[in-house]
Amino acid sequence: MTDVSNLISNIEQGCSKIPKKHFEKGEVITTYIQKRNQICIMVNGKADLIRYDLNGNKDIVDKFNERDIFGEVFYPVHTNNELIVMATTDCDVLFLVHDYIYNRCKQNCKFHNSFSSSILELTLRNSVHQNTRIEVLSKRTIREKLLTYFSILSSKDFSKSFTLPFSLTNLADYLSVDRSAMMRELKNLSNEGFISKNGNRIKLLYK
Amino acid sequence: MTDVSNLISNIEQGCSKIPKKHFEKGEVITTYIQKRNQICIMVNGKADLIRYDLNGNKDIVDKFNERDIFGEVFYPVHTNNELIVMATTDCDVLFLVHDYIYNRCKQNCKFHNSFSSSILELTLRNSVHQNTRIEVLSKRTIREKLLTYFSILSSKDFSKSFTLPFSLTNLADYLSVDRSAMMRELKNLSNEGFISKNGNRIKLLYK
DNA sequence: TAAAAAAAGTTGCAATTGCAACAGAAAAAA
DNA sequence: TTTTTTCTGTTGCAATTGCAACTTTTTTTA
Numbered sequence: 109m110t111d112v113s114n115l116i117s118n119i120e121q122g123c124s125k126i127p128k129k130h131f132e133k134g135e136v137i138t139t140y141i142q143k144r145n146q147i148c149i150m151v152n153g154k155a156d157l158i159r160y161d162l163n164g165n166k167d168i169v170d171k172f173n174e175r176d177i178f179g180e181v182f183y184p185v186h187t188n189n190e191l192i193v194m195a196t197t198d199c200d201v202l203f204l205v206h207d208y209i210y211n212r213c214k215q216n217c218k219f220h221n222s223f224s225s226s227i228l229e230l231t232l233r234n235s236v237h238q239n240t241r242i243e244v245l246s247k248r249t250i251r252e253k254l255l256t257y258f259s260i261l262s263s264k265d266f267s268k269s270f271t272l273p274f275s276l277t278n279l280a281d282y283l284s285v286d287r288s289a290m291m292r293e294l295k296n297l298s299n300e301g302f303i304s305k306n307g308n309r310i311k312l313l314y315k
Numbered sequence: 316m317t318d319v320s321n322l323i324s325n326i327e328q329g330c331s332k333i334p335k336k337h338f339e340k341g342e343v344i345t346t347y348i349q350k351r352n353q354i355c356i357m358v359n360g361k362a363d364l365i366r367y368d369l370n371g372n373k374d375i376v377d378k379f380n381e382r383d384i385f386g387e388v389f390y391p392v393h394t395n396n397e398l399i400v401m402a403t404t405d406c407d408v409l410f411l412v413h414d415y416i417y418n419r420c421k422q423n424c425k426f427h428n429s430f431s432s433s434i435l436e437l438t439l440r441n442s443v444h445q446n447t448r449i450e451v452l453s454k455r456t457i458r459e460k461l462l463t464y465f466s467i468l469s470s471k472d473f474s475k476s477f478t479l480p481f482s483l484t485n486l487a488d489y490l491s492v493d494r495s496a497m498m499r500e501l502k503n504l505s506n507e508g509f510i511s512k513n514g515n516r517i518k519l520l521y522k
Numbered sequence: 523t524a525a526a527a528a529a530a531g532t533t534g535c536a537a538t539t540g541c542a543a544c545a546g547a548a549a550a551a552a
Numbered sequence: 553t554t555t556t557t558t559c560t561g562t563t564g565c566a567a568t569t570g571c572a573a574c575t576t577t578t579t580t581t582a
Contacts, residue, residue, distance in 0.1 A: 169450065182442050228435040235389050235438060238445040243376065245452040246491040248540070249568070277529055284453040286570045291531060293568090307530095455570070456538070484559060493540045498561060500538090514560095 112175045112233065115226040116149060120202060127203045131195040138203075140180040140191035145206035147179040147227065153199020157183070158192045168281065171196075177230040181206050245284055250293040253283045258303065262312055272308040319382045319440065322433040323356060327409060334410045338402040345410075347387040347398035352413035354386040354434065360406020364390070365399045375488065378403075384437040388413050452491055457500040460490045465510070469519055479515040 120126065128151065131137050137155055138148060150172050157170035157178070169191065172178050178193065185191055204227070240260060247253045257279075261270045272279060276294075280287035297303045304311045327333065335358065338344050344362055345355060357379050364377035364385070376398065379385050385400065392398055411434070447467060454460045464486075468477045479486060483501075487494035504510045511518045 170446075181439055183446050184443060224431045224435050228431050228438060231435060231438050231442060232388055235442055235445065236391060238442065238449060239377075239390050241449055242445060242452065245449065248491060248493070251568090275529065276531095284455060286455070287530090288532075288571080289569050292533085295531090458538090482559065483561095494560090495541080495562075496539050499563090502561085 112230070115229050116151060116175065116202075118226050119149065119204070119223065120151075129201055129203065131199050131201065133195050133197050135195050137193040137195055137199070137201055138179070139193070140183055140185050143180050144184060145181065147177065147181055147204045147206050148193075149202040149204070149230065150174055150176045150178070151200040151202060153195060153197045153201075155193050155195050155199060155201075158194055159189055160192075171278075175230075177227070177234050179204075179206075182234070241282070244282075250283070250285050250290055251297065253285065254290070254293060254297065255302070257283065258310055258312060261310075268313075269309065269311045272310060275308070319437070322436050323358060323382065323409075325433050326356065326411070326430065327358075336408055336410065338406050338408065340402055340404050342402050344400040344402055344406075344408055345386070346400070347390055347392050350387045351391060352388060354384065354388055354411040354413050355400070356409040356411070356437065357381055357383045357385070358407040358409060360402060360404045360408075362400050362402050362406060362408075365401055366396055367399075378485075382437075384434070384441050386411075389441070448489070451489075457490070457492050457497055458504065460492065461497070461500060461504065462509070464490065465517055465519060468517075475519045477517060479517060482515070 120128065129137075131153070138146065140157075152174050154174070155172045155178075156168050157172065159167045159169050170178070170183075172193070180191075183191065244253050244257045244260070247256050258270075261272070262268055264270075274282070276291070277287055280290045283290065294303075294305060298305055302312070302314050304313060327335065336344075338360070345353065347364075359381050361381070362379045362385075363375050364379065366374045366376050377385070377390075379400070387398075390398065451460050451464045451467070454463050465477075468479070469475055471477075481489070483498070484494055487497045490497065501510075501512060505512055509519070509521050511520060
């Protein structure tokens, strides 16, 4: 599979002007409502996809990192409540219109031929992440969620030891469980000799 | 967005011979192990993505329906245990190789130009389904999972009444909760006047 | 570098959930 | 049409979880 950076520069340096915008931390990058054909690419920085429910509670629906692809094509809004993408660090974002993939430019240039391939690659990469998350979320206990996720990280790194890609608070969000309950379960796993833990570094002790 | 059937016939009737195979219920369609570039399209029929864990327990990881796209590109195996796609009804499946998207045929024919666009469309559609499932799974209680899913179905149908797309047993699997606990919660929702239920038909009574 | 904010860590308790073990209804297969 | 299988519905009980309310540590910002 082609390297992600190459794909992005491939898209950036295409024949047509694809707008790249800069955002400061806290700024709204886009909203998901009747922008159905919008595809965005995070060139660098991070952002959250946020929904405010009827009671005004903030709900972080998704998190985007450098090189992630997002936009309403991935998440057609089915309710009245708007979804907002908000920068959590300073960032640069490419804005593409999905129709553009079909309505190729007149020249039928080499760029257009590889354009949808590049978008496809990024989308497939996104799909793999989604499947991983679904696999983890579909486990029924916190223990199983943790062990499933750890096992995936372990095989990615080809090692029984690995560093969590985010803080424990964010890990609880990723697993969609109560943080304190997760901490309790991490301690249990540690006490029962399944894992050892030092900050964000985990070592699997079984098998 | 282009109609899914058109996309599939677009792919099927392309310039190159894309193998379409028929499977009887219970046959193995493919395995996910060292077929990293395989993309499959379910033309008709249904299949399950199955994993057997170390204890030999069968775990249904995903379910594919008519018009779904699947294959190891969406689910690179990260563990030793093989994933198997097994037909749950008779079905017809297209087998594509992902590399094919890059290595275009010499003629640079019209087909190849739209090929990756079609795959992209199907993949985006898949992504939308995955996001829906993640949204539902990330709710912490069975009640919230049910109400979130019902709200999505309701807005899809533009109606407070809708029919569940699968059996209650499969609904419990989709939500990844114990079936009997889900039945209990459905009864509670009914008793408390939030919903009314008649077989697979649900009516939302709130707001 | 001091102040503020975010993250980590802990615990009791009540609510929710999974599990097990049923019985009856409906659908599919023989 | 009978048999078999799958699906629906129910309940008690033990285990797990979320919630609330803290303290301590680490990181960020002013």
